[in-house]
Amino acid sequence: MNRTFFIVAIVLLVGAGCERPHSDMGDQDKYNTYQASDFFVDGASARPLVAGVVVREPSIPTTLPVTAETVAHGQQEFDIYCSVCHGRLGNGEGMIVQRGLTRPPSFHVDRLINAPDSHLYDVITNGYGQMFSYSERVPPQQRWEIISYIRALQTAGQHASPQVRAALIAQGDRKTPTAGGGG
Numbered sequence: 001m002n003r004t005f006f007i008v009a010i011v012l013l014v015g016a017g018c019e020r021p022h023s024d025m026g027d028q029d030k031y032n033t034y035q036a037s038d039f040f041v042d043g044a045s046a047r048p049l050v051a052g053v054v055v056r057e058p059s060i061p062t063t064l065p066v067t068a069e070t071v072a073h074g075q076q077e078f079d080i081y082c083s084v085c086h087g088r089l090g091n092g093e094g095m096i097v098q099r100g101l102t103r104p105p106s107f108h109v110d111r112l113i114n115a116p117d118s119h120l121y122d123v124i125t126n127g128y129g130q131m132f133s134y135s136e137r138v139p140p141q142q143r144w145e146i147i148s149y150i151r152a153l154q155t156a157g158q159h160a161s162p163q164v165r166a167a168l169i170a171q172g173d174r175k176t177p178t179a180g181g182g183g
């Protein structure tokens, strides 16, 4: 056998090996982007979102530079969403609590002063014990703004006179969430 012919034959054989039927996922029946479809009545393979879909956590900012503006926004949002239960001073004496709802712990107790921002973010996002989640009303950036305002409240409390400070934490702390609610 001619040597050149032998080499050509080997190359053809090896090459043919690559053409074996195989089952890569790319080979299956599929629609390419915006390809027409005769399966759906509107003729489009790209399907619209189901009515009522709620976008969750579009892009979660993981930090927020704290400025006077951040804190001012946070104050507005806190007064709207949180103060009815937590009180405008964060002492847990909101109007709904005065009418009988479970009293939340004061934000001025040591445990919550020392709690990381991530805990506060988690409570707003997922709820805590009897407090339900605010994730659908308060988007991520506003959560951080509210946290910056809670920190401002706590700092003010730490610099208040002993009498005022005592009043802010008069109800004491609760270490574990109460049962029920949350979510």
Ligand code: HEC
Binding pocket: 078, 081, 082, 083, 084, 085, 086, 096, 101, 102, 103, 104, 105, 120, 123, 124, 128, 129, 130, 131, 132, 134, 138, 146, 174, 176, 177, 178, 179
């Ligand atoms: C309808 C009343 C209500 C509203 C409104 C509310 N909370 Fe609460 N929150 C509670 C209650 C009740 C607790 C205590 C839950 C428990 O211990 O079971 C609590 C607990 C907390 C805690 C303490 C968690 C811990 O470790 O003890 C934080 C922080 C908090 N809430 C933040 C917020 C923020 C921020 C908002 C506004 C976005 C808010 N809450 C809105 C009722 C409320």
